[in-house]
Amino acid sequence: MLHMGPRTRVVSFDSSAAMLRALAAHLHGRSLPALGALPGRAEPAAAALGRLINALPAAAREAVYTWSGSREATPPERLAEVRSEEVARWTAGLYPRRDYPAAAIGSSNGAMVHLCAALGIPWLPQTFLVTARRSGISPDEPAEDLEWGRRISPPLLRANPDLALHQMLDPNQDRLMARRMTYLRLKRLRLGETFERFLGATLRRNATIFLVECALRWPTTRLGERHVFQFGGLGGATVREFFGGGPRVEEYLGRYGSRRRWHPPPPDGESPEAEWGFEPALAGDVERFCRERGYRLRRITFEQPEDLSALVADLYRFWYARRGMPEAESLQVGSFILLQPHLAIRRREVPFWMAFNTEPSAEALERYLDAAGPFDNIGLTLFSHGVESVGVVPIGRWRSILGRARRRGAFVGVDAARYPRDFAVFARHHLSLRRSAPPHPLPQPLTPQELEQFLERAGESYPVRWS
Numbered sequence: 001m002l003h004m005g006p007r008t009r010v011v012s013f014d015s016s017a018a019m020l021r022a023l024a025a026h027l028h029g030r031s032l033p034a035l036g037a038l039p040g041r042a043e044p045a046a047a048a049l050g051r052l053i054n055a056l057p058a059a060a061r062e063a064v065y066t067w068s069g070s071r072e073a074t075p076p077e078r079l080a081e082v083r084s085e086e087v088a089r090w091t092a093g094l095y096p097r098r099d100y101p102a103a104a105i106g107s108s109n110g111a112m113v114h115l116c117a118a119l120g121i122p123w124l125p126q127t128f129l130v131t132a133r134r135s136g137i138s139p140d141e142p143a144e145d146l147e148w149g150r151r152i153s154p155p156l157l158r159a160n161p162d163l164a165l166h167q168m169l170d171p172n173q174d175r176l177m178a179r180r181m182t183y184l185r186l187k188r189l190r191l192g193e194t195f196e197r198f199l200g201a202t203l204r205r206n207a208t209i210f211l212v213e214c215a216l217r218w219p220t221t222r223l224g225e226r227h228v229f230q231f232g233g234l235g236g237a238t239v240r241e242f243f244g245g246g247p248r249v250e251e252y253l254g255r256y257g258s259r260r261r262w263h264p265p266p267p268d269g270e271s272p273e274a275e276w277g278f279e280p281a282l283a284g285d286v287e288r289f290c291r292e293r294g295y296r297l298r299r300i301t302f303e304q305p306e307d308l309s310a311l312v313a314d315l316y317r318f319w320y321a322r323r324g325m326p327e328a329e330s331l332q333v334g335s336f337i338l339l340q341p342h343l344a345i346r347r348r349e350v351p352f353w354m355a356f357n358t359e360p361s362a363e364a365l366e367r368y369l370d371a372a373g374p375f376d377n378i379g380l381t382l383f384s385h386g387v388e389s390v391g392v393v394p395i396g397r398w399r400s401i402l403g404r405a406r407r408r409g410a411f412v413g414v415d416a417a418r419y420p421r422d423f424a425v426f427a428r429h430h431l432s433l434r435r436s437a438p439p440h441p442l443p444q445p446l447t448p449q450e451l452e453q454f455l456e457r458a459g460e461s462y463p464v465r466w467s
Helices: 015-027 040-054 058-070 076-081 084-093 110-119 142-152 154-159 192-202 239-244 247-255 281-293 307-322 341-346 359-372 395-402 425-435 448-458
Strands: 100-106 123-125 127-133 163-169 181-188 203-214 217-224 227-231 269-272 296-302 330-335 350-354 377-380 408-411 464-466
Touching: 015 110, 015 123, 015 127, 015 341, 076 127, 076 154, 084 123, 084 192, 100 110, 100 192, 100 281, 110 123, 110 307, 110 341, 110 350, 123 192, 142 154, 142 163, 142 181, 142 217, 142 227, 154 163, 163 217, 192 203, 192 281, 203 281, 217 239, 239 247, 281 296, 296 307, 307 350, 307 359, 307 448, 307 464, 341 350, 341 425, 350 359, 359 395, 377 395, 395 408
Parallel strands: 100 123, 100 203, 163 227, 203 296, 330 350, 330 377, 377 408
Antiparallel strands: 127 181, 163 181, 217 227, 217 269, 296 464
């Protein structure tokens, strides 16, 4: 668990927390062992423990996964102690204090982390996750989870008028975690004093602020002015399958001895997707801040989280060529929170980020390889969420993708026999990359001017809007 003071807790397995720590580590000139949850010297022991867990039967591995996640959950009676400004102070405190030419604010996104790493700039996330400990509610009972969240949330919202609460239940991707906790994703509606002070102290005159806006939306049920309930989420199952069922859902639930389909509360509207979507209220406050301080505002808008991945991968090839490096012929594919921007740059690799290990992610990677042409080497890390959920890509298809490398395609830190219940990967992926990283010095960061030159050359080749 990430402790930010006497009250506020944010979980370490969340996308925003893991990506934030990976980027901050790079700006300090280092990589991130074990997602930042352990010091580097403990990582070999963590990898060894992961191998022992991988040797357990599947049901036992699932139980370990559930237990490890529940240890990070906050007792519901302590949710009133959560403070957005404490989270902001912890966030800003991760970054080195220096003069930055730009900063990014907004949606969590792995490709955006690689973009910021290339530019050598910080990112301030809009969304963070707090989990509330509970028991006695099945992941397949969304109506019960909704009502429980409705009861426990008012003190949290009263204490944080600058946050919107997106309560989320995804029994497909998050089945094991949802056995013992409720996901409370909190979205910042304004910058707040801490972020404004950090930006004012570290940005150069006439600096650029990139507002990262993922426009993905999801059906929700409104429980209050700043509280919505979201059933399901981005991944392998479709919105139609979450709300209407289907053969894949029936087969998946049957394996867990559950009902044939889910019966979620009827949605009464749409909201920004809980984990990835951008809450537009923050945009107006960022615009106001830029006007007052004389900063340039650049908005980056896209529909799906992986829309940014191909653009950033090609930007790295452009950047490396600008620095006179040999042509980049190695692709490093990260998955969800398993990404290492520092080691990608040290190894002179082109990073491609996938949101998950599901069919849309495999399709995004295949489309990029079709367009970019073959790479000499492809390294692939796969996030393991512990269940063979709807839409999870079987290991054979990932092997087929690795087979597209001209010289060598290999999994990085992945126990292919245990995927998607491979719990050693969380330590092994960093160990594998670090041990094989050549000692290349870090190149000079990409400048905002060079980014603009790349975008002018790219035109409308990517499903991303810059304004």
